[in-house]
Structures are given as structure tokens and as C-alpha cells.
Amino acid sequence: MKKYMTVEKYIQLRSMDKEKDNSRKKVKKIVIFLFMSIILFSLYTIFNWLSDNSKIQQIKREIDKNIEVERNYHYGELVNPPKDKNSNYYYYVSFPFYKVSFSILTSKNKDTVGFVRVRNTNIHYPVVQTIDNQYYLNHDFNRKENKAGWIFFDYRSNLKKLGDNTVIYGHARLDGSLFGSLKNVLTSSWQKNRDNYVIFLSTSKENMVFQIFSIYTIESEGYYITPNFDNPVKKQLWLDTMKKRNIAPIDTEVHTSDKILTLSTCKDNQGGRVVVHAKLIKRQKAV
Numbered sequence: 001m002k003k004y005m006t007v008e009k010y011i012q013l014r015s016m017d018k019e020k021d022n023s024r025k026k027v028k029k030i031v032i033f034l035f036m037s038i039i040l041f042s043l044y045t046i047f048n049w050l051s052d053n054s055k056i057q058q059i060k061r062e063i064d065k066n067i068e069v070e071r072n073y074h075y076g077e078l079v080n081p082p083k084d085k086n087s088n089y090y091y092y093v094s095f096p097f098y099k100v101s102f103s104i105l106t107s108k109n110k111d112t113v114g115f116v117r118v119r120n121t122n123i124h125y126p127v128v129q130t131i132d133n134q135y136y137l138n139h140d141f142n143r144k145e146n147k148a149g150w151i152f153f154d155y156r157s158n159l160k161k162l163g164d165n166t167v168i169y170g171h172a173r174l175d176g177s178l179f180g181s182l183k184n185v186l187t188s189s190w191q192k193n194r195d196n197y198v199i200f201l202s203t204s205k206e207n208m209v210f211q212i213f214s215i216y217t218i219e220s221e222g223y224y225i226t227p228n229f230d231n232p233v234k235k236q237l238w239l240d241t242m243k244k245r246n247i248a249p250i251d252t253e254v255h256t257s258d259k260i261l262t263l264s265t266c267k268d269n270q271g272g273r274v275v276v277h278a279k280l281i282k283r284q285k286a287v
Contacts, residue, residue: 068101076284097207117200121181129153156227172265179265210278213252216245220271232256
């Protein structure tokens with residue numbers, strides 16, 4: 001005997017089907033909304049990233065256009081010259097100083113205290129310094145909010161009288177601006193060029209040349225940016241550690257009396273760092 005569905009049962013089943021359809025539509029709308037939100041947020045992030053980079057590039061063009069940076073071959077003071085006349089030291093002290101006109105730079109930003117240049121990279125920038133290591137992580141040279149930030153000295157670094165370890169930071173931008181091209185030092189082509197192992201640093205008081213002795217990558221830590229040491233033993237231990245980390249084909253002697261310059265930038269989003277250490281080999285009073 002056939003069983004027939006009652007009207008009430010039919011209506012109940014239809015109602016349940018409609019509820020399921022409505023639930024599916026709600027889920028579909030939520031998924032579409034989330035998908036569109038992700039797309040819009042990604043586009044917004046990319047737009048801001050491009051905008052920040054564009055502003056940095058514009059600032060750099062204005063700086064290059066308005067300041068004087070000239071090679072200066074005048075004799076300077078040699079710093080800790082080795083007795084071995086075959087040392088690479090004597091090759092690198094033949095390199096010129098770079099003299100920079102700071103008046104225009106300081107008129108644009110009173111925090112300007114130096115200018116750094118690294119061969120075969122895009123690093124050719126004024127360096128600023130303030131009372132902390134936070135402000136220039138998200139402010140540019142014009143002191144405007146910008147996630148690209150600017151290149152800056154560690155607030156503990158003393159540019160009037162160099163300490164044991166003077167540190168410069170900068171974001172590694174994907175377009176190669178700021179310290180984005182510092183990653184060049186990790187490539188074999190950069191490392192094979194002997195002339196690359198120098199860093200030029202100028203302040204309003206003096207021009208300096210540093211010889212690179214260590215290049216490496218490391219997870220985020222505080223040891224390599226130690227500004228000063230309590231005694232020569234601790235500094236020697238630090239120097240030995242930094243030299244052991246080196247991945248470049250160089251063997252530069254360093255001593256506890258050497259003044260060190262450290263460049264540091266981000267390697268990745270997980271806290272990795274690209275680090276370069278160099279020692280002061282000659283200096284010259286700025287005229």
C-alpha cells in the first residue's frame with residue numbers, strides 16, 4: 001500500500017529546503033565579502049608600498065640634485081697602519097675620501113649627521129640620528145610618516161668621538177632604495193671585486209674610509225650592535241666572533257684599538273639580518 005506525503009509534511013520539507021538555500025546563500029555572501037576584503041586590503045597595501053617607495057625615490061633625486069659630493073685625494077691621517085707593507089690596508093688607504101656639503105642637508109633636516117657610500121650598491125645617502133632607534137623606522141628624510149623610513153645611526157653612536165662600534169640601520173626596500181641593495185654584498189660577483197671592500201663615511205667634521213672585514217647574515221640579536229665594551233678582552237672576543245661569522249673571501253686583521261662601523265638591515269620578514277662590519281683606516285678633517 002502506497003504512502004502519500006501529507007500537505008503538512010510537504011510544507012515542512014519545503015521550508016527546510018528554503019532554510020538550507022538561505023544558509024548557503026549567506027555563507028556564499030560571507031565568502032565573497034571576505035575574498036573581496038582580502039583583495040581590497042592587498043591592493044591598499046601595494047598602493048601604500050609603491051607610494052612610500054615613490055616618495056623615497058623623489059627625496060633621493062632632490063638630494064642628488066642639490067648636494068655636492070666630491071672625491072678628495074688630499075692626504076689624511078692613517079689609522080692603526082700595520083707593519084706589514086703587503087697588507088691590503090695599504091691598497092685601501094689609496095682610495096679617495098668623499099667630501100660632502102652638509103649645509104643644504106642640515107637645512108632640510110637638522111638630524112642629519114653623516115653621509116654613507118658603499119661601492120656597487122645604491123647606498124649613497126645622508127644619515128640621520130635622533131634620541132631613539134624608532135622614529136626613523138617609519139619617517140623619511142623630510143620627517144614625514146613613511147613606512148620605508150630612512151637610514152639612521154644608532155642613538156648610542158657618538159659621531160664627535162667614535163666609540164668602539166658605530167652602527168647604521170636602514171630598511172631593505174625591494175626596489176633597492178635605502179639599504180635594499182646592501183644584499184649585493186652577499187653575492188659572489190660583488191665579493192669577487194676587491195675594490196668593493198670599503199665604506200665611505202663623512203660628517204660635517206671629518207671624512208673617513210673604512211675597510212670591510214666581515215659580511216654575514218644572522219637572526220635578530222643584540223650582540224653584534226654592542227656600541228662599547230668595558231675592556232679590551234670583551235672587545236677582542238666580540239671581534240673574533242664577528243670575524244668567524246664572515247662569509248666573504250677576505251681576511252682583514254682587526255684589533256681592539258680599531259674603530260668599527262656596522263651596517264645592518266633586514267634580510268627577511270622573520271627577523272633575519274644582513275650585516276657588514278668595517279674598521280676605520282684613514283680620516284681627514286673636513287674643510
